[in-house]
Amino acid sequence: MSKTMSDFVNACQVIDVHEHHMPEVAHSRDVNLLKLFQQSYAAWTSRVLPSEPRATGDMLSTPTEPTTWEALAPFLESSGSNAFVRNLTGGVAELYGFAETGITRDNWEAVDASVRLRHKQATWPSEVIRRAAIGRIVTDPFLDPLMDPRPVLGQSYDAVLRINAFALGWHPESRDHNGNCGHTLLRRLGIEVKTFDDYCAAIRELVAGCARRNHVALKNALAYDRDLSFDEPNEELARQAWGQRSPSPAARKAFCDFVVDLFCQLAGEADLPVQTHLGTAIISGSHPLRMTGLIERHPRTRFLLMHMAYPWSRDLLGMAFVYRNVWLDLCWSFLLSPSHFKLALHEAIEVLPDESRMMIGGDCLHVEETFAAIQGARRLIGEVLNEKVASGYFRSRDAERLAVRILGENAREFFRLS
Numbered sequence: 001m002s003k004t005m006s007d008f009v010n011a012c013q014v015i016d017v018h019e020h021h022m023p024e025v026a027h028s029r030d031v032n033l034l035k036l037f038q039q040s041y042a043a044w045t046s047r048v049l050p051s052e053p054r055a056t057g058d059m060l061s062t063p064t065e066p067t068t069w070e071a072l073a074p075f076l077e078s079s080g081s082n083a084f085v086r087n088l089t090g091g092v093a094e095l096y097g098f099a100e101t102g103i104t105r106d107n108w109e110a111v112d113a114s115v116r117l118r119h120k121q122a123t124w125p126s127e128v129i130r131r132a133a134i135g136r137i138v139t140d141p142f143l144d145p146l147m148d149p150r151p152v153l154g155q156s157y158d159a160v161l162r163i164n165a166f167a168l169g170w171h172p173e174s175r176d177h178n179g180n181c182g183h184t185l186l187r188r189l190g191i192e193v194k195t196f197d198d199y200c201a202a203i204r205e206l207v208a209g210c211a212r213r214n215h216v217a218l219k220n221a222l223a224y225d226r227d228l229s230f231d232e233p234n235e236e237l238a239r240q241a242w243g244q245r246s247p248s249p250a251a252r253k254a255f256c257d258f259v260v261d262l263f264c265q266l267a268g269e270a271d272l273p274v275q276t277h278l279g280t281a282i283i284s285g286s287h288p289l290r291m292t293g294l295i296e297r298h299p300r301t302r303f304l305l306m307h308m309a310y311p312w313s314r315d316l317l318g319m320a321f322v323y324r325n326v327w328l329d330l331c332w333s334f335l336l337s338p339s340h341f342k343l344a345l346h347e348a349i350e351v352l353p354d355e356s357r358m359m360i361g362g363d364c365l366h367v368e369e370t371f372a373a374i375q376g377a378r379r380l381i382g383e384v385l386n387e388k389v390a391s392g393y394f395r396s397r398d399a400e401r402l403a404v405r406i407l408g409e410n411a412r413e414f415f416r417l418s
Contacts, residue, residue: 005389005396009382009403013135014374015411018275018306018331018361021125021139023152025060025365031119033103033112034067036092037075040369041084041335046074060143060365067112069105076103087335091372095128126154128367132374135408136417138361140219140275142178146185148213158415160219160275161210166203167222167259170241170252177224196242200262207266216415217273217304218263224277226256227285230294233261261297268300273414275329278309278316280336288316295323304414307363308333313344317351324353327414330406331361334377345384349393355402359411381406 025039037043039060065071079085093102096114103111118124129137138158141147145165149157168174169182186193186202189209193199207218222228237254241247247255267274278288288309295303306329309316313333320326328348334341348358360381362373385399411417 005386005399006379006382008400009378009385009407010133012378012404012407013133014360014378015408015415015417016134016137016361016370016374017304017359017411017415018329018363019137019139019370020142020363020365021137021149021153021157021367021370022141022143022147022365024143026125026153026367027122029120030064031115031366032064032067033092033108033115034071035064036115036366036368037072037085037088039365040088041332041364042075042079042082042088044084045079045082067108069108072103072108083337084335087372087376088369091375092368094375095131095368095371125367128371129156132371134370134374136411138216138411138415140221142180142221145180146188146213150214158214158216158417160217161206161213161215162219162221163260163263164221164225166206167220167256167263168225169199169259170247170255171243171245173245196239199242203259203262204266207263207270207272210270210272215272216417217275218267220260220263220274220276221281222256222260222277223279223281223286225282226253227282228276228278228287228290229285230257230260230291232293232297233258260294264294264298264301267302268298271302271416273302273304273327275304275306277306279307279312279333280310287312288319292319292323295319295325299325301325302327302414304329304359306331307336308341308344310336310340313340314347317344317348320348320357321351321353327356327410328352328358329361330358330377331373332363334380335363335373338376338380342380342384345381346387349384349388349402355405356410356413358406359414360406378407 075085089103093099096111098111101107136156139149140160140162142162145162149159164176165180165185166182168176172183175181191202193202234254237251238258241251241255264274278286302325304327310333320328360377362370364370364373385403388394389396389399
């Protein structure tokens with residue numbers, strides 16, 4: 001990559017549209033080097049991942065245990081070629097002053113001591129974000145979907161409202177894959193529901209209160225709970241699920257389909273985007289083409305489709321070309337496979353109908369992994385843009401304009417950020 005393009009991309013401030021920063025994790029004082037790996041995507045190398053509870057849920061419940069080389073070696077040696085591992089290792093080494101050597105059998109104790117010391121300092125998370133040149137962050141605090149992020153994370157944060165618990169709320173004891181209960185969340189807002197109609201009214205009130213809670217979008221992560229084929233609303237069948245601990249599969253699906261459709265309708269009316277997880281989750285049901293019916297039914301709703309829908313990125317690009325209410329969040333895809341990301345980004349630049357369609361996020365729990373993710377994204381985006389210039393596809397000024405849009409300006413416009 002040319003020095004000029006590299007310098008330009010590195011100088012751009014980022015608006016990070018997707019993190020999982022929560023005070024319990026990102027601001028914890030009880031963190032060591034081992035926990036950074038255990039609560040990162042590097043931990044996915046040792047898990048079977050049919051759904052998120054086996055991954056993120058386990059990551060969050062990890063107790064703090066002393067760092068040892070024997071505990072680190074499965075990451076750094078056995079899975080040392082994995083992109084998740086290499087991303088985090090590089091970011092930690094750079095942040096803690098070990099960039100020249102990386103994390104090794106000879107220096108891991110010094111790295112661990114530095115991590116523990118820094119996490120005792122309340123200013124460390126904000127320092128890391130500043131070093132990453134991230135000006136604003138949209139977080140998905142899935143442990144508490146109602147969380148207003150600013151009182152606990154700072155004024156540079158906004159949040160999304162994750163809708164899973166509400167979409168699965170046919171019974172007061174129903175819970176989503178993160179253990180959240182829609183009825184319990186509504187009671188926290190002073191809303192009691194007894195009937196199906198009460199519940200629909202409560203959802204309307206919930207969406208109406210998003211701005212007050214600094215929620216700038218809705219988040220559909222139902223790919224971890226069910227497949228993403230959302231059928232035409234069938235209110236009669238949806239009502240059959242209401243109040244049932246174990247509704248029939250058909251009624252359960254109809255209830256969820258109905259509620260998701262209502263959320264999308266309300267989002268369009270309120271000019272709120274709907275982030276949607278695609279790709280690896282319950283992988284048999286998370287293909288992006290399963291979303292087409294919902295997208296077509298709500299042409300006024302802006303859908304931000306995530307993760308380049310890996311491994312179906314080309315299908316996602318086809319959807320983004322056809323549907324003018326689709327935008328792309330590139331988050332996580334560059335962590336999973338940098339080489340695939342570059343190929344997909346080359347195609348996205350050529351296929352997308354205009355330059356407003358792409359934005360980036362880190363999609364991480366700890367700020368160290370966020371730092372590494374955003375630094376890696378800058379490098380890869382810069383390399384692709386430089387290759388586009390070198391091939392004559394466009395001029396440097398075109399590449400610079402697109403860099404500014406992908407790294408920040410698109411997100412500012414899309415989320416209506418001041």
